[in-house]
Amino acid sequence: MAKAATQSATMLEARDIVHRYGPVVALDHVSITAARGEFLTILGESGSGKTTMLRVISGLERPHSVGALLIGGEDVANLPAAQRNCTTVFQSYALFPHMSVEENVAYGLKIRGVPMDERRRRVDEALNLVRLHQKSARRIGQLSGGERQRVALARAIVTRPALLLLDEPLGALDERLRYDMQTELVELHKTLGMTFIYITHSQEEALTMSDRILLMRHGRVEQAGRPEELFDRPVSRFAASFMGFENLLPCRVEHKLAGGRVVVRVAGRVFHATTVVQDALSEGSDAVLAVRAERFAPADVASDALNLLPCRPTERFYRGKYVDQRAESDAGPLRFRVWDKANSFADFAAVRCSEADCVVVPQ
Amino acid sequence: MMRNLTQRLNLGDGRWALPCFIGVWSLLVIAPLVVLIVFSFFQTQYFMTVYKPSLYTWNDLFSSGRFEVTLRTLRIALTVTLIDLAIGFPFALWLAKGKTSRTVQAIALALLTIPFFIDLSSRIIVWRPILDEHGLINNFLLATHIASAPQHWLLYTEWPVHFVMVISNFPMMVLPIYMAINVIDDTLIAACQDLGGSPFRVLRDIILPLSLPGILGGIVFTLGSALAAWVEPSMLGGGFVDVLSNSISSAYSALRVPMVAALSTFVVVLLALLLLILTLAMRRFVRFGEVFRSMKS
Numbered sequence: 056m057a058k059a060a061t062q063s064a065t066m067l068e069a070r071d072i073v074h075r076y077g078p079v080v081a082l083d084h085v086s087i088t089a090a091r092g093e094f095l096t097i098l099g100e101s102g103s104g105k106t107t108m109l110r111v112i113s114g115l116e117r118p119h120s121v122g123a124l125l126i127g128g129e130d131v132a133n134l135p136a137a138q139r140n141c142t143t144v145f146q147s148y149a150l151f152p153h154m155s156v157e158e159n160v161a162y163g164l165k166i167r168g169v170p171m172d173e174r175r176r177r178v179d180e181a182l183n184l185v186r187l188h189q190k191s192a193r194r195i196g197q198l199s200g201g202e203r204q205r206v207a208l209a210r211a212i213v214t215r216p217a218l219l220l221l222d223e224p225l226g227a228l229d230e231r232l233r234y235d236m237q238t239e240l241v242e243l244h245k246t247l248g249m250t251f252i253y254i255t256h257s258q259e260e261a262l263t264m265s266d267r268i269l270l271m272r273h274g275r276v277e278q279a280g281r282p283e284e285l286f287d288r289p290v291s292r293f294a295a296s297f298m299g300f301e302n303l304l305p306c307r308v309e310h311k312l313a314g315g316r317v318v319v320r321v322a323g324r325v326f327h328a329t330t331v332v333q334d335a336l337s338e339g340s341d342a343v344l345a346v347r348a349e350r351f352a353p354a355d356v357a358s359d360a361l362n363l364l365p366c367r368p369t370e371r372f373y374r375g376k377y378v379d380q381r382a383e384s385d386a387g388p389l390r391f392r393v394w395d396k397a398n399s400f401a402d403f404a405a406v407r408c409s410e411a412d413c414v415v416v417p418q
Numbered sequence: 419m420m421r422n423l424t425q426r427l428n429l430g431d432g433r434w435a436l437p438c439f440i441g442v443w444s445l446l447v448i449a450p451l452v453v454l455i456v457f458s459f460f461q462t463q464y465f466m467t468v469y470k471p472s473l474y475t476w477n478d479l480f481s482s483g484r485f486e487v488t489l490r491t492l493r494i495a496l497t498v499t500l501i502d503l504a505i506g507f508p509f510a511l512w513l514a515k516g517k518t519s520r521t522v523q524a525i526a527l528a529l530l531t532i533p534f535f536i537d538l539s540s541r542i543i544v545w546r547p548i549l550d551e552h553g554l555i556n557n558f559l560l561a562t563h564i565a566s567a568p569q570h571w572l573l574y575t576e577w578p579v580h581f582v583m584v585i586s587n588f589p590m591m592v593l594p595i596y597m598a599i600n601v602i603d604d605t606l607i608a609a610c611q612d613l614g615g616s617p618f619r620v621l622r623d624i625i626l627p628l629s630l631p632g633i634l635g636g637i638v639f640t641l642g643s644a645l646a647a648w649v650e651p652s653m654l655g656g657g658f659v660d661v662l663s664n665s666i667s668s669a670y671s672a673l674r675v676p677m678v679a680a681l682s683t684f685v686v687v688l689l690a691l692l693l694l695i696l697t698l699a700m701r702r703f704v705r706f707g708e709v710f711r712s713m714k715s
Contacts, residue, residue: 162613
């Protein structure tokens with residue numbers, strides 16, 4: 056088993072997973088692969104099927120049907136959770152309340168029959184990694200939320216699994232601690248070289264930590280790719296909105312050009328834009344133009360120039376680092392940000408946006 | 419958790435609660451018990467209690483062949499408790515964690531509490547026409563030619579006493595264990611499996627230690643009630659199954675109050691001893707402090 060894990064470049068291969076809870080389809084033909092040492096994030100809202108997917112991988116849930124399920128090259132589709140070479144960090148930590156910190160961390164090794172001295176050494180090592188070695192004799196009830204989180208991590212990595220599954224592990228922490236733990240998790244991932252599969256509903260967490268992100272929706276993979284791809288090149292209206300595109304304007308596709316470029320008309324104005332789903336767009340059909348608030352720039356005159364949308368300023372919200380400006384256009388309400396305080400943006404007549412920052416997605 | 423709850427409900431710091439409880443409990447329970455113990459050092463002459471301290475009643479208790487009765491009482495009570503534990507724990511486990519629906523659980527719990535609504539004597543007397551020489555079971559056995567003659571051991575022996583005591587005490591054993599297992603977080607079980615724990619390890623390392631308070635509770639309730647059982651031995655034992663409570667009732671009908679007091683004290687002492695042994699034996703496997711502390715966090 057260990058040998059197969061060290062040889063295989065693909066740590067996880069899940070193909071065509073279907074799972075239902077009664078009439079509800081939780082996973083609708085989902086396929087996921089993770090390369091060795093990769094930090095893969097499964098991103099989605101609650102009910103998107105991301106936690107079900109994690110439970111299917113760990114073996115805590117038996118899927119309705121499986122095309123293939125391999126961990127480190129080994130077929131685990133019919134193995135119970137106990138025999139799979141992966142461990143989970145649970146959202147609620149699930150630490151054993153009747154055991155000490157040390158006993159919790161040692162538990163997986165004890166089950167595997169690791170001799171006492173080696174067990175002690177590896178527990179120390181794991182607790183050192185999460186900087187909790189001074190509290191090894193503590194009871195779980197005596198620990199803070201952040202410390203419990205670390206114990207859960209240590210307990211999961213001490214057996215050196217091929218895959219570490221993390222189910223929204225930072226969800227229960229306060230904001231400051233969550234921020235610190237993000238950095239720590241990334242460092243831990245680097246140190247261990249282990250494959251991490253991380254579940255979250257926070258796009259910010261996904262973007263800062265992952266090598267690759269899988270965006271899930273209604274039990275399907277909506278988009279998969281590097282953080283930059285998800286951030287800048289959404290494939291659908293949902294992906295754009297989930298990844299924080301504030302402006303989703305109705306448009307009509309005029310021409311499709313080579314190299315993923317597309318010409319659209321927004322409220323009569325011509326925009327040159329990009330898309331990663333050119334095949335899904337047909338000339339003359341309705342689509343959506345997605346632009347981030349910070350990528351719009353105010354313009355003084357509403358000329359007929361390309362990528363310019365006339366608008367009237369409405370409310371303005373001071374946010375400290377920037378100003379959140381609202382405006383009304385023929386294409387609907389707009390939101391954009393102005394960073395430069397000195398800039399007199401109060402009397403703008405239009406907004407403009409570069410071709411690279413205008414993304415067209417199907418309706 | 420408990421502290422948070424107390425604060426939220428604004429129950430104060432509860433400084434008065436413990437003295438209050440000790441006061442009321444001493445007055446209502448401990449004081450009569452002390453009176454009982456004191457009475458056991460008096461004696462009876464011509465159906466009158468003589469209020470002069472002596473060890474006469476205690477001497478009488480141990481010299482009049484009560485040793486055999488004590489042993490029988492202990493044996494029956496322990497057997498019944500063990501059988502109830504052996505059936506009750508798996509049943510409670512199934513009910514609490516066996517993927518049973520809420521409805522099934524509610525129905526099972528309601529069924530378990532039904533005996534509490536019916537008088538003990540009426541519940542037990544119905545077994546007579548069933549187990550009797552000409553009873554339902556013997557009729558059935560004869561009619562189906564399973565047996566060629568009526569089975570006499572079915573009634574007025576130790577068998578029916580054990581059998582019916584197991585039934586009457588079953589809810590006493592199951593309910594505390596069910597409560598304890600029911601509150602064990604399912605993710606703890608998932609975590610154990612996830613770390614490589616077989617079903618046996620889950621049971622031994624997670625469910626058993628965390629449900630120990632419930633198991634202890636079940637044993638205390640069952641053992642206590644079995645040691646003091648009176649209705650089953652007298653109604654189904656037919657005078658052949660003499661237990662301590664029979665001695666108590668016969669001493670009572672002879673108006674020998676000091677003897678009643680001594681016998682009752684004896685039963686209480688026996689129960690306390692048994693529980694002490696049990697706790698010491700269990701301490702070798704589980705640290706109680708941790709289990710009870712873990713319930714707070």
